[in-house]
Amino acid sequence: MVRFSYDIRENPCTGELTAPKPAVLETPQLSLKAVYSRSLKSAKDVTEDLKEKPTLYSEDSDKGYDDLLKDTNIHAVIIA
Secondary structure, three states: OOOOOOOOEEOOOOOOEEOOOOHHHHOOOOOOOEEEEOOHHHHHHHHOOOOOOOEEEEOOOOOOHHHHHHOOOOOOOOOO
């Protein structure tokens, strides 16, 4: 199983937060298993509409970036 990660970015022109939905969500052979964001709230916002909830990583939770990198089940990362 391949795991992917992406995080929320602020649009420099509008200040609006955007949560890119990677193509992995449209690819039946892959599934989104992890999301990293600077805040847990942002990570939750990204995943609120998903049926299968991925593991959430954030700097303000007990699972941070280092934990995501140490997860031996993650084989690929999308940075968006």
